[in-house]
Amino acid sequence: MPRVVVDVMLKPEILDPQGQAVANALPRLGVGDVASVRIGRRIEIEFTGEPDLDRAREIADKLLANPVIEDFTVRLVEADETADARS
Amino acid sequence: MTARVGVVTFPGSLDDGDAARAVRIAGAEPVRLWHGDPELHGVDAVVLPGGFSYGDYLRCGAIARFAPVMETIVDAARGGLPVLGICNGFQILCEAHLLPGALTRNQHLHFRNRDQVLRIESAGTAWTNTFQPGQEVLIPVKNGEGCYVADTATLDQLEAEGRVVARYVGGNPNGSQRDIAAITNAAGNVVGIMPHPEHAVEALTGPSLDGLGFFTSVLKHLVGAPA
Numbered sequence: 001m002p003r004v005v006v007d008v009m010l011k012p013e014i015l016d017p018q019g020q021a022v023a024n025a026l027p028r029l030g031v032g033d034v035a036s037v038r039i040g041r042r043i044e045i046e047f048t049g050e051p052d053l054d055r056a057r058e059i060a061d062k063l064l065a066n067p068v069i070e071d072f073t074v075r076l077v078e079a080d081e082t083a084d085a086r087s
Numbered sequence: 088m089t090a091r092v093g094v095v096t097f098p099g100s101l102d103d104g105d106a107a108r109a110v111r112i113a114g115a116e117p118v119r120l121w122h123g124d125p126e127l128h129g130v131d132a133v134v135l136p137g138g139f140s141y142g143d144y145l146r147c148g149a150i151a152r153f154a155p156v157m158e159t160i161v162d163a164a165r166g167g168l169p170v171l172g173i174c175n176g177f178q179i180l181c182e183a184h185l186l187p188g189a190l191t192r193n194q195h196l197h198f199r200n201r202d203q204v205l206r207i208e209s210a211g212t213a214w215t216n217t218f219q220p221g222q223e224v225l226i227p228v229k230n231g232e233g234c235y236v237a238d239t240a241t242l243d244q245l246e247a248e249g250r251v252v253a254r255y256v257g258g259n260p261n262g263s264q265r266d267i268a269a270i271t272n273a274a275g276n277v278v279g280i281m282p283h284p285e286h287a288v289e290a291l292t293g294p295s296l297d298g299l300g301f302f303t304s305v306l307k308h309l310v311g312a313p314a
Contacts, residue, residue: 014236015262017196063153066146066182068189069236 001046003082004056008065008072009040044082051076090115090309092302093130095160095176097122097151101138102173102285109285110134113302122154132169132213132305133160135176137229137283147190147232148178157183169213169305170277174230177269177279186270186279187245188237193230194262202294203228203282204256205268209249212275213308217300224253224297228260228268228282235263235270235281245270252278 010016016038023037043064045056056074065072079085092110094117096103107117118130122140127133140151151157161183164170172180180186193199204225207218218224237245242265245251252269259266261281269280284298 014191015194017192017194021196063149064145066149066189068181068187069191 004045006043093118093120093133095120097140099139102136106136106285109288125155125159135172137174148182152182172279180279191234198231199260200229205253212271214278217304225295226282227286233261233281235267
């Protein structure tokens with residue numbers, strides 16, 4: 001069964017101190033060509049029946065993301081593209 | 088009649104005991120409220136205490152907002168019930184849209200735990216009416232996600248309407264915009280504060296007794312409020 005993937009990212013104007021901390025650590029790995037890092041969250045939703053993008057959007061807007069500080073996108077992925085399938 | 092002030096316990100609340108104690112020291116009767124019970128048991132005001140409700144999963148306060156008790160509190164707050172959200176309680180009030188903006192990870196990424204000077208900017212709320220505007224108080228701050236953010240229009244509106252209740256003085260512990268430590272809603276009955284007034288009510292354990300003013304304020308507000 002396909003799943004709905006919700007990607008949640010901090011809005012561009014919101015400072016991402018976690019991303020900055022990761023970016024600042026990269027030179028210690030010998031990586032010098034990274035300009036910036038932003039950290040977000042990926043959520044996979046499996047419905048009991050057919051995946052419902054509108055319902056997923058509602059869930060994302062009400063709970064998964066805080067629209068004051070975050071943007072989100074919603075998309076369908078096939079079961080073999082989900083995190084479970086890759087593990 | 089003694090005022091009854093509810094203190095909500097969520098799974099993961101830490102400071103509900105201290106908040107109830109502060110209510111009692113201020114001269115009111117603390118009433119313990121449970122997150123899963125939508126009934127407010129006739130309380131005159133509510134404190135949402137600090138802690139890590141629902142393990143801070145997803146975002147601080149995001150899941151607590153949907154607790155049965157919160158649905159009742161949101162309706163009652165819109166009707167004028169005084170509500171004070173401390174730390175995690177402040178985060179819950181923002182997530183529940185009773186207060187604008189959001190609390191995010193401290194800019195320096197460190198948990199900060201120290202005694203903090205605040206300047207009371209608005210003494211016109213249900214929870215600050217025993218202070219003088221401009222008065223400085225000393226209250227513990229302890230948070231990892233206390234950086235207050237909102238868009239510029241919201242910040243300007245808060246300032247213009249006198250809804251910034253307290254600001255950090257002598258160093259901003261978390262990067263909050265405009266040094267904001269506490270804000271209120273338009274009606275002044277709902278206040279969110281990141282530092283912990285309930286930890287500054289007794290000489291034995293607190294750096295001052297300044298926190299008591301928040302709890303005595305609501306008693307004064309309740310006495311003066313029209314029935």
